[in-house]
Amino acid sequence: MSEINEKRKVAIVTGAGQGLGLEIAKKFLSEEMKVVFVDVNQQLLNEVKNSADLQPYLSNSKFLQVDVSDVAAIKHSVNEILREWFRIDILVNNAGVRKETSIEDMTEEEWNKILSVNLGGTFFYSQAVLATMKSQKSGRIINISSYGGQAGPLSSGAHYCASKAGQLVLTKTFARSLASQGITVNAVAPAAIETPEMKNIDTNKLAKMKDSIPVQRFGREEEVAGIVSYLASDAAGYITGSTFDINGGLLMR
Numbered sequence: 001m002s003e004i005n006e007k008r009k010v011a012i013v014t015g016a017g018q019g020l021g022l023e024i025a026k027k028f029l030s031e032e033m034k035v036v037f038v039d040v041n042q043q044l045l046n047e048v049k050n051s052a053d054l055q056p057y058l059s060n061s062k063f064l065q066v067d068v069s070d071v072a073a074i075k076h077s078v079n080e081i082l083r084e085w086f087r088i089d090i091l092v093n094n095a096g097v098r099k100e101t102s103i104e105d106m107t108e109e110e111w112n113k114i115l116s117v118n119l120g121g122t123f124f125y126s127q128a129v130l131a132t133m134k135s136q137k138s139g140r141i142i143n144i145s146s147y148g149g150q151a152g153p154l155s156s157g158a159h160y161c162a163s164k165a166g167q168l169v170l171t172k173t174f175a176r177s178l179a180s181q182g183i184t185v186n187a188v189a190p191a192a193i194e195t196p197e198m199k200n201i202d203t204n205k206l207a208k209m210k211d212s213i214p215v216q217r218f219g220r221e222e223e224v225a226g227i228v229s230y231l232a233s234d235a236a237g238y239i240t241g242s243t244f245d246i247n248g249g250l251l252m253r
């Protein structure tokens with residue numbers, strides 16, 4: 001079978017060097033997709049590529065160092081994917097940076113950085129894959145937002161929460177615009193999932209956070225990957241513009 005007729009779906013996962021992005025990317029590989037691991041951190045990409053878990057899947061994996069706040073780099077990556085794999089079926093906008101800066105200490109530089117990665121990256125990666133998804137008359141975009149974008153800070157700053165709230169409205173904006181063209185756009189809003197990033201949170205704060213979660217534990221990466229996998233599937237074709245909470249009951253709405 002020539003590459004161009006290959007039936008495997010092609011998924012791009014941003015921030016796939018560790019944490020939720022890595023778990024989502026591995027889930028897609030286990031579902032027989034081709035997966036593009038996008039991350040700004042080349043060392044993390046190398047570690048993933050060399051890990052035992054990935055060895056059976058290397059022919060279905062591509063590793064691209066991309067800073068999602070760099071629009072030219074995003075466009076370049078999409079062209080590279082299309083040149084080799086011809087299609088793009090799924091985009092997961094997962095790359096994100098969290099900072100716990102107070103309102104008083106916020107600098108313009110830090111504000112711009114967080115907004116351009118978390119929100120700009122989501123907008124411009126989605127924009128970059130649209131022409132391809134429209135020509136295929138199908139596609140799935142899934143934005144990894146946060147409880148912080150719904151309820152305000154748990155362990156983050158105003159910039160992070162604003163970027164995550166922005167992702168929720170981008171989800172609806174893209175969903176409305178693309179609904180009639182076979183493309184769905186949804187968001188997942190996690191809170192307190194155990195990823196490497198959690199090591200940056202003060203241990204006393206973590207203990208208090210855990211006590212406040214109704215299910216009395218932190219979330220697991222595979223629990224988030226499970227929702228993303230469902231939203232990426234053909235079975236979820238009637239769901240668009242929605243936000244799926246995964247927060248142990250911290251926010252019930």
Ligand SMILES: NC(=O)c1ccc[n+]([C@@H]2O[C@H](COP(=O)([O-])OP(=O)(O)OC[C@H]3O[C@@H](n4cnc5c(N)ncnc54)[C@H](O)[C@@H]3O)[C@@H](O)[C@H]2O)c1
Nearest residue numbers: 015017018019020040067068095096146190192193195197
């Ligand atoms: N872990 C949680 O509890 C939680 C809760 C709510 C929301 N989220 C969201 O889920 C996503 C993943 O979180 P995580 O906990 O796995 O984080 P993480 O820090 O463990 O992983 C994030 C990945 O994104 C990459 N990245 C950072 N900046 C980038 C850039 N400019 N371009 C490309 N890649 C970049 C990092 O190198 C890293 O590999 C984030 O968007 C985060 O805001 C996580």
